[in-house]
Amino acid sequence: MTAIDDLVTELSRLPTIGRKSALRLTYHLLRQPEDQSQRLAAALVALVEKIRPCTECGNLTEASPCALCADPRRDKSVICVVEEASDIPAIERTGEFRGQYHVLGGRLAPLDGVGPEDLSVGALVRRVMAGGVTEVIVATNPKLEGEVTALYLQEQLREAGVTVSRLARGLPMGGDLEYADGVTIVQALSARRAM
Numbered sequence: 001m002t003a004i005d006d007l008v009t010e011l012s013r014l015p016t017i018g019r020k021s022a023l024r025l026t027y028h029l030l031r032q033p034e035d036q037s038q039r040l041a042a043a044l045v046a047l048v049e050k051i052r053p054c055t056e057c058g059n060l061t062e063a064s065p066c067a068l069c070a071d072p073r074r075d076k077s078v079i080c081v082v083e084e085a086s087d088i089p090a091i092e093r094t095g096e097f098r099g100q101y102h103v104l105g106g107r108l109a110p111l112d113g114v115g116p117e118d119l120s121v122g123a124l125v126r127r128v129m130a131g132g133v134t135e136v137i138v139a140t141n142p143k144l145e146g147e148v149t150a151l152y153l154q155e156q157l158r159e160a161g162v163t164v165s166r167l168a169r170g171l172p173m174g175g176d177l178e179y180a181d182g183v184t185i186v187q188a189l190s191a192r193r194a195m
C-alpha cells in the first residue's frame, strides 16, 4: 500500500465519498501547496485529540461542561433532547431556544439492535430527577424510529412529573433535524405539543 492508496481508502470510508471522489481528492491534495495539506492534517489531529462529549449533556466540546451547559444565562428548567450532537447547531442557529440540551447518542432501533441501554436515557432521567427541570422537549428526528424513541422517553419520564413535549409537525416526516431550515425549526419549537 502506498501513501496514495492509504488516503484513498480512508477518504472513501467517509459518507457520500466514493472511490472515484476519493481519488480525485487525493490528487487534488497532492497538487495544492504543501502547507495547506499540513493544516488539514493538523486540524484532523486536533479534532480527534481535543473534542470530547460534555459530561453534562453529551454535546461535543473541547471543554467540559460545554459552553452551553456552563452559560448561566441559559434556562436550566428546559431540556431539549436531540439524537446527535450535530443537531444542536441547527437549533442554536435559530436563536429561539435558550434552554439546555441532552444528546441521546442515536435513536431506538430494535431491528438494528439499538436498545435503550445504547442511548443516554439513564443519564437523562437522572438529570431530570435531580430537580429544577420542568419541561423536556423531545426533538428526535421526525421518522418512525424518532417517534418510537419519543414515546419511550415520555414513558421513562412519567414518574418525574415534568411536561414532556414533542416538536410539532412541520418538520418534514422522514427528514433530518440537522438539515432542516431555521424557520421550520422555530415553528416546530413554538408549536410543540405536550405528549
Ligand SMILES: [Zn+2]
Residues within 6 Å of the ligand: 054, 055, 056, 057, 058, 059, 065, 066, 067, 068, 069, 070
Ligand atoms: Zn454540555
